[in-house]
Amino acid sequence: MSTYSTNEKEPISVSVNEIPEDVQLGTVISSSGEEIEVHGNIKNMDEALQAAMENKGFTYTEEEDRKLLCKLDFLLMPFVAFLYSLFYIDKASNGWAAVMGIKADMKMKGTMYSWTGSSFYLGYLFFQPFASLSLQKFPLTTCFSVYMFSWALIICMQATNQNYAAFTFLRTILGCSEASASVFTTLLTSQYFKKKESFLRVSFWLATAGFGVFYGNMIAYGIADKIGTYSIAAWKILFIVIGLISFTVAVLLYFHIPNTPSKAWFLTERERKIVVERIRENYQGFGNKVWKKHQFFEAFLDVRTYLFFIYAVAFNIPNSGLSSFGSILLNSDLGYSAKDSLLYGSPQGVVEFIGLPICAYLIQRFNLPRLLSSAILITICIAFACMLAFGNRTDVKLAGYYLLGLMQIGPIGSFSYFASNVPGYTKKITVTSVYLVGYCVGSLVGPQTFRSEDAPHYKPAKITIVACLAVAAVCFYSIYFICSLDNKARDKKQVELGDKYVAPKNIEFTFNVWNYLPLKSDIEIQRGIEKEVKSFFTCEDENYERWNVVSLLKDMAKIDSTVGYEYKVMNWLKEELIKQGLTVEFQLVESANQSTTGQDRYNIYAYMGTERNTKIVLSSHIDTNQEGHIPYHEIGEEIHVRGACDAKGAAAGQIVAFFELWDEGKIQEGDVSLLFVIGEEYNGIGMKVAIDSLNVNWSNAAILGEPTENKLSKGHKGNFRFDVEAWGKKSHSGYPELGFSAIEFLIHKLETLLNSDLPYSDLLGPTTVNIGTINGGDAANVIPDYVKAQLYIRVATDGPKILDYVRSLFNTEHSQMTIVQFLDPQYLSYDVPGFELIACSYATDMPYLDSLNIKKYLYGPGSISVAHTQSEFVTESDLYKSVIDYKRI
Missing domain, CATH: 1.20.1250.20 (MFS general substrate transporter like domains)
Incomplete structure (x- = not known):
């Protein structure tokens, strides 16, 4: 998969001998996407750029x-x-x-x-x-x-x-x-x-x-x-x-x-x-x-x-x-x-x-x-x-x-x-x-x-x-x-022109513009003390207005989409994508009579033209967790709202990256599609239904959006979510010998699980156990005859072994476990050069893609450390970077 373009184009040939001596050679791609073939005297080229061109395709851990x-x-x-x-x-x-x-x-x-x-x-x-x-x-x-x-x-x-x-x-x-x-x-x-x-x-x-x-x-x-x-x-x-x-x-x-x-x-x-x-x-x-x-x-x-x-x-x-x-x-x-x-x-x-x-x-x-x-x-x-x-x-x-x-x-x-x-x-x-x-x-x-x-x-x-x-x-x-x-002025200009951003290859080693190359309306943006760098922004006259990634996130994040209530944002997104010229399909996941909220629940699948089968799919979940509403507010460049980083920020970055690639002529019909799913925060039902019944073929890769701190994920832990019920015999608490405490029985079992030596992975770290809820009992003076607990195990490796162990522990005369979701750990693709890498301890919808036999990438703006908290946020600079990075991937 090409890092920057999926189109086959003849390279532009440029002799360095033709460049004035005071012009630094810095880029190897033109603003319109054509690769530039460099030859001649390379004294104007930075030595790191020479090495970077020789290292094309190089990656490291x-x-x-x-x-x-x-x-x-x-x-x-x-x-x-x-x-x-x-x-x-x-x-x-x-x-x-x-x-x-x-x-x-x-x-x-x-x-x-x-x-x-x-x-x-x-x-x-x-x-x-x-x-x-x-x-x-x-x-x-x-x-x-x-x-x-x-x-x-x-x-x-x-x-x-x-x-x-x-x-x-x-x-x-x-x-x-x-x-x-x-x-x-x-x-x-x-x-x-x-x-x-x-x-x-x-x-x-x-x-x-x-x-x-x-x-x-x-x-x-x-x-x-x-x-x-x-x-x-x-x-x-x-x-x-x-x-x-x-x-x-x-x-x-x-x-x-x-x-x-x-x-x-x-x-x-x-x-x-x-x-x-x-x-x-x-x-x-x-x-x-x-x-x-x-x-x-x-x-x-x-x-x-x-x-x-x-x-x-x-x-x-x-x-x-x-x-x-x-x-x-x-x-x-x-x-x-x-x-x-x-x-x-x-x-x-x-x-x-x-x-x-x-x-x-x-x-x-x-x-x-x-x-x-x-x-x-x-x-x-x-x-x-x-x-x-x-x-x-x-x-x-x-x-x-x-x-x-x-x-x-x-x-x-x-x-x-x-x-x-x-x-x-x-x-x-x-x-x-x-x-x-x-x-x-x-x-x-x-x-x-x-x-x-x-x-x-x-x-x-x-x-x-x-x-x-x-x-x-x-x-x-x-x-x-x-x-x-300066930074505020730069950010304001990015808000106005960010969806027209052009990122040339190896721009990291350049400082000057090739004035004689065919660039359109170049505007220099000088970053301030922290990130002083010059970039290119090109403006084009079109009969429609594309999104800016920050404004898109703000519009999406203000619409509630907690698990079960995704229909509001999905209806809005469908209409907006149609306005932008996409073919949009609604895929029913749960009907109103099946849903606990009494609303139909849908996935969205979108693409250009009529070709449903694409080489690459960009996907993110739109639902957010149920940890409490966060009123939309901004602190500096931080956008605080539920779903800011998990994972509407990723969805916004993917949408803007898709349209930038399309407008730049780097993708065409049948190259890339968009899939936005529901239910990831609870049981992954949206992605599961999409893979089972959407009836499309993606031939090259799937790129999922989750908060990875703008790093490319090497892999993430598996997801083992289950419920445990235990039964006992009710009696007066003054005569415990006449009863059997379901809660005490379950506590002993849970203590055994917590003290177990569960499998460890060199890449993903330890397998961890979280006891999410315990509900049971009638009163303090009554021996409880029933209790139910919800557990979540983050599986680092040896999933089947862990599953068998948990079954043997909880499937007894007095207790029974019920699997809500079991997904294996994921080892992902990270062969795109220039990215910092990360291993994630959380689970995603990625395991549902195992049957497709394609490359799988995980990337997104924001940090998991603030997801699911009352201080969830994503920064504007991370959003802008995500657009560039999604295009690179």
């Missing part, structure tokens, strides 16, 4: 994805983290050298020491654009290794002179060589990890700056402890040690980390393919070596670029000031000795190293907005800065100094945004570079706020720290607010 993520975390993140800690140590070494006597040895006076800190950032500022461009033009790791070799050499050279001018020059050149570090770690993270994974990883490697504070202080303290016993100055030994460590890491980096994941020595061939598929959702690739002019200018048309710049300046004034003068503050302001100031500086690194990953984990765990959470934490850090600036006691100032380590949550939010939310390799590098220019400007100014005339307490500098953190927080709040407005 959720377990493989989990194992690969663990492997990447183990082999990459510790190395990247240690690398970033060295980046901090190289900058902070200047402050440690100051308390070891470098100022006296080089006869520094006035602001001379401050300029040794600022000179590093002058070099960083000057060379940052060149460093970023070189990382794009040349192989990523190879290029960065050269920079790291050079900075290791320069650090060692700092120990070879006693001249202030030469030392300041070396610090400037050191800034040039380290200008690529943050860009490298950001790009490397985006190559391997999904958007939702990047925040925690970025927090980890940024937090290791705190680890660098800790072990760097320990190295410095160890060297300072023996001052007077060396043949050379202690600060020279410090630079030599740090330089040699950096040189060693540079060698390991060159041999350990590949230039792209497709060349990773530590990954198997299959794992390399999985890396390509798993980063699709980032809407970016491994990188492209062609500089894109339009992406460069686009970065400067985005107001958030300037806000990030202002934030970087404001944040790094206190950041660099404390980096250069932290040890001096502990010495001169808080009164610790020169040697002890190195020791007492270490806990700030521990706070940063432990606190930041914990904050990041909580933000990710509870799905909080990253920038908003970062802004709130920076606001809290203003209070810590006030403790340092205005505290009257040493312990208060010291606590404020330590807790300021948490302000590094700001760069975590920034770099995570750059890594996962800025698509386009050139744009990503441009935005990151602008941020780092701001970083340099702030870092240049920071040490200058600590003026010699303000010693020993440096009150103006500490007030500056408070003010700058306030500006930084305002910038983050502003960025979050702008992104929220």
